[in-house]
Amino acid sequence: MTGAFRESMAWLHTWAGVCVGWILYFVFVTGTLGYFAVEIDQWMTPERPVAAVTVDAASAADTGVRRLLEVAPDAERWTITPPGHRENPDLQVAWSGADPGRETEILHAETGEPADYRETAGGSTLYRMHYQLAYLPRTAASWIVGAAALAMLVVLLAGVVIHRHLFRDAFTLRTGKGLRTWLDAHTLAGVLALPFHLMITYSGLVLLGVTYMSVVVAAGYGSGADGRQAFFSERSESVRHISAAGEQATLAEIAPLVQQAESRWGDDSVGRITIQNPGDAEARVAVARHTERPLRTREQLVFDGVSGELVDHHTPPVSAAHGVRDVLVGLHEGRFAQPILRWLYVLCGFAGAAMVATGLVLWTTKRRQQRRAATGVALVERLNVAVVAGLPIGVLSYFLANRLLPVGLDGRADWEVHAMFIVWAAAFAHAAARPPGRAWVEQIGAGAVLAALLPMVNFLTTDIHLGRALAGGNWVLAGVDGTALAFSALLAGLLIRSRRRAADNAAASARRRGGMRGGVQGGGK
Structure with a gap:
């Protein structure tokens, strides 16, 4: 490898890093805190009971239905998320109708009463900041973060090229040496977590790929909200929407349907219950399976909402491309990670923040020493x-x-x-x-x-x-x-x-x- 090529890569590494370094630092800090978003949410709602919820999914589903009948009997769709999993410590219900958007309530699982927790932005808002930033339109923020991520990928690859003794330097930290110390710290933070940095950067670009290829989506599915909705429905391979018949009917008991799903998948395996057209003759109840694997399953059992009869075992086929994307997204989000692995994610994320910070300081320190x-x-x-x-x-x-x-x-x-x-x-x-x-x-x-x-x-x-x-x-x-x-x-x-x-x-x-x-x-x- 010629010296001229290394010099050009060093120039690219330096200036690409400086131009987007501050955005990358913000993304690393807020995104890393997002791996503990659930725990931060719990800390920020001190009114939440400390004891773990012991209500089973079937009972929680019945409790959720009773509450939804009170607050949203005419809604087109109900969603019930039973408690018990790390990301769902509470019973949560949501409903939506003809108007865009949806309403959400958190309930006490034992009583069905609304939880009197303080209003808080919580850890989930910090997590969203790492790709939505703040006070900016979502699409504009996605483009800014995407450009920074692409530059980050270039910086990482150029950094690998310019280091002749990459792995030897990864275990070297000479303290008290001024500029040399900053360079060692920068290399150490970058190389020790290099696989993580490459994975998190590339998978982040994949995660926001639809934003960057919106023209392709519009060409294939039409522009506007309807076209995007058609694309997302096909991509998610969700259960087919059933139009309401306009004829009233009594909703079937939900608890037996949840129990039937758990008999197939095991205890604590139900992640979400969706009810289309509640109170209508064409009601449907979809019970979705919960998984903590990187490759997220979309397996669902679909029941007739009036008779309770199983009408579909929905396990959509996953193409190779779709499967690769799901794995990358799962690795990026880290929701499958148990505590030790989650802490490893956090340490690697803060190593990324340290890598960016030391690089920025190194740039100014070097130029100060050169009297520039x-x-x-x-x-x-x-x-x-x-x-x-x-x-x-x-x-x-x-x-x-x-x-x-x-x-x-x-x-x-x-x-x-x-x-x-x-x-x-x-x-x-x-x-x-x-x-x-x-x-x-x-x-x-x-x-x-x-x-x-x-x-x-x-x-x-x-x-x-x-x-x-x-x-x-x-x-x-x-x-x-x-x-x-x-x-x-x-x-x-x-x-x-x-x-x-x-x-x-x-x-x-x-x-x-x-x-x-x-x-x-x-x-x-």
Whole structure:
């Protein structure tokens, strides 16, 4: 491989990374937190009972039907999600009609009464931010994230090319060496999780592929909402829609249908119950199977909604291309991952964030050492501070807002998000007003303080604080507070180390100046 080719790849690696680095850092941080979206949702609703739900799927289905008969007897479609799985800790019902959109309620599984949980954006909103960003139209955000992901793929491949001793460098970290340390840290974070970085980037592009090929969809299925709906219906190979007959009929008991599905698939195997045309002679009940495998099954049992007779065992064939896509999407989302594997996902995700952050800092550090302190370098330095150090401050403010905002505040979930971005905007203003060196220290210090405050605020505002969660063996609730304390300790360690490094550099500079003065005086004699 020629030196000229390596140089061109190094140029591509550097500039593609700098141009999209801040977006990629945001995507890595919010997307990685999304792997614990369910646990964050639970922490952000402290009113939720700590004890696990013991209601079986059949009883939960009957409870859901009773509630839907009360609130939406004329809806065209009901959906009931029984509790018991990690992603469904509560009984959830939803309904939709002729108007677009649908309504959703969370119920107490034992009583069927609406759950009185605080309104919160939760972990699911953080997860969606990694591909929808915030305050932008969804399609525009998808294009921005997709362009950044494509650049990320180029950066990764170019990085592999330019490193002659890739795997040797992956286990090398020389501390206290300035630019060399930043390069080692960048390489370490990139290479150790390289398979994950390649998988998550490519699968993310596949996941949003329909957005990027909307012209192809429009050509094959027609433009507008109807064409997109036709495409998605065919792609998902869902149960055929049955039009209502317009003749009233009594809905069959749902519990026996759920029990019949569980007799085929096993206990706790029902993921969702969908009822088309409830109360109509052409009602249909589809019981979908729950799976935790990367290749998500679409197996469903379809029953006549009046007689309860099984009319279809819906197991759509999966083509090779469709199967590959499903595996890639499943690997990207990581919903199948058990706790240890999920933590590995999180560690690799934060390694990606560290890889991007160290690359951005490396770019400015190298140019400062080369005395290339142009306006562009100064701008990048300040953006690095505001994004790399400021985003964690914003995310911590998001968690704190969940505890500090009034529970009855209108639009409370939106204000949690607003709090995150207001504080982050303040971090940008601070980075613009302060010298970069001071801004780094002050924002890292602010992050350490906010992270340490989170468990304290939780202790003062709820009864599910860290001590009680640990005593009760509730590792989900204890995990958020414990992770905040660990993050605070990490930032405090970085702060202490940076201060010590700055003091050592100042002392060394003073010694050099003293030596130069002594040499001048000696020469004068």
